[in-house]
Amino acid sequence: MKKYIYTYTLCLAVLFSSLSFAQQTPADKQSQAISIVGVTAHIGNGSTIENATVVFENGKITRIGTSANTATAGKVIDAKGKHVYPGFIAPNSTLGLVEVDAVRATRDQQETGSFNPHIRSLIAYNTESKVVESCRPNGILTAQITPRGGAVSGTSSIVQLDAWNWEDAAIKVDDGIHMNWPNNYSRGRWWLGEPRGLRPNKNYAKQLTQIQDVFNETASYLKGSRSPKNLPYEAMEGLLDGSQKLYVHVNTEKGILDAIEFGKKNKLKIVIVGGYHAHKVATTLRQNKIPVLLHRTHSVPNMDDEDYDLSYKKAKILTDAGVLVGLENSGQMERMNTRNLPFLAGTVAAHGLDKEKALQLITSNTAKILGIDDRLGTLEVGKDATLFISEGDALDMRGNILTHAFIEGRELSLETHQTKLWKRYTKKYDGK
Template identity: 90%
Template sequence: MKKHIYIYTLCLTVLFSGLSFAQQTPAPKQSQAISIVGATAHIGNGQVIENATVVFENGKIVRVGASATTQTSGTVIDAKGKHVYPGFIAPNSTLGLVEVDAVRATRDQSETGSFNPHIRSLIAYNTESKVVESCRPNGILTAQITPRGGRVSGTSSIVQLDAWNWEDAAVKVDDGIHMNWPNNFSRGRWWLGEPRGLTPNKNYAKQVQTIKDGFNEVLSYLKGSKSPKHLPFEAMESLMNGSQTLFVHVNTEKGILDAIDFAKQNKLKLVIVGGYHAHKVATTLSQNNIPVLLHRTHSVPNMDDEDYDLSYKKAKILTDAGVLVGLENSGQMERMNTRNLPFLAGTVAAHGMDKEKALQLITSNTAKILGVDDRLGTLEAGKDATLFISEGDALDMRGNILTHAFIQGRTLSLETHQTRLWKRYMDKYDGK
């Protein structure tokens, strides 16, 4: 009996000690107006206001303008010499869907099967994630939570990164369905005796035809009696009527062109995700008003004959061609690397793009692509007060030092597991 009591006590101790490291309590609702005075305001649409005043109350921005002509209200924050930005938006992210890659029980970013339009990433989103918490001190305050795997992965949603649960987190529910387009090249599987390197995918045409046949089945079902009930087909209805977006994850030139033709034939609202070779078809993308969520800027070229800095300047090439571009950070260790999103934009700015245009790649452009530009992406009256104050240039890791951050007007804590460890060990060394 004593042994059982000891084990029970030990389990409770471990449980509550673990809870002590959970994400901090979400901030309470904004109770009074707040005015940020004296900062350089980066509006997010290319405009900059020196010595600006930003006023927000009840979770919404009410006034933005020069301090000399803009009336303050409520609590005044003196931000002279600092910078204020709209909160950064991380699209195509698996934040909150995986906590520890090596622990299977914490991985919930994909489902079995290849056709899962009815799978909703939102209900798997973990608001207690320490990885999510670590993004806020760099200004990432909103994310598109996106499923992975299969041909049709499922449905994404837009969330804010300070919430009790997924219901509280939701900004836009089920914004789009994600599809992984077939690759027209395949990499040889040496362990099966196949040639090394890239070779044409002999099954490409068949795989594309399978997609087309599947969508024709969906259309027939939706136009018919809908009996017997088919949940994956039911989940496609909003996509087919234009109220949802089809996010096609594709990188090759031919794949992008084929995806465009497919979307046009089915009258679908299309966004290209990844788009490694999007710059080669920039004119076609521009002519068809198709946005691109561009692959990770901090990556090396895939081909030997490509410029070493191609990834750095690709966003400018597309933007100059008239394509609406946002930056996404999928790839190796993508959740932990989400905190580097502002520096992806900073690298683009360092390679030819105007800095305020580079800022748009992670604010207003992304908000437009995700369909939340009525609420997020710029510092404008009527939009959510989701913004932050930085000591310096937020696109530069040397200046990205946040002093305040707000989501829907709520004052956030910028403490994380990492900052607590930093302070703990700084105390140790300072004490020597």
């Protein structure tokens, strides 16, 4: 009996502690025009406007230009000496799908099975996630919620990060399907007596044939009677008619080239995700107009003979070659590390890429890759008023101090559990 009482009490404690730290109530719909004046506007397309005025109403930007030539309206925010940016976009993210890595009940980023194009990450997205909340004070206001695992992981969707539920959050539903490309190398399983280290994957050709067979079967099914109903094949219809993109997670040089050829053969719109060796095939990527969501900038080299700063300068190499590049931050502790996305771009800028071009890697470029550039990614008339004001350079952690943030014109709370702790311990060590 004592065991059951203890378990019941523990469950109640966990429940009430989680309720006591619930996310803030989503912001109300914009009710009046807002003008930001005297600010340095980073447009997101490579240009800036000094001493700018940005006006937005009903969730849309209505005017932007120099303060001398742009009339204000409604509530005026004096942002002299500050900076305004389009909201940062985090692609290939599992935000809202996992809350605590060590607690299995909070992990919902992967389904069983290998072939799951019909799995939709959107309906598993948790708008109450405290991890999601922690991204907003760093300027990340939009994310592509992406499933993991298997050969075909499922379908991603794009959400804004201040919502009551997944329906409210959705910006673009089921934007694409994610495939994990077979690796043309395998690592020796020493526990089975295999030699350590990398060696050619003897099953690589067979695995490619299996992928092509699936697409052939899907095409035949969709052209036929569609009976009996096959949900995975139905889910892939958007890939074959061009309304969805295929996000191919692949890193090796040969794998990227094979994925490009596969996309051409099947007339697919593909995006390379990860692309560790993408710089080696930059010309081919440019010629075929294949964009890249590049792996985490803050990574060490994989190979002994690679430059120590390869990950830092790879985005510049690809950009200079004419490839459309965005930054993604998957990997260890990826959900908690999502809030560091602006500093990935800052590192790229520190290693040679122009600062405003580096900004594009997490704004306009990513918006183009995800197909949401008609609404997001730049500060332009007619686009969503999803933007923020920073005291300094938002790509530098010393300057990334937000004073205001808006999603579709709705002013957000920037308070989180972390900001409360920061303020608490700032007072402690200030001697207050």
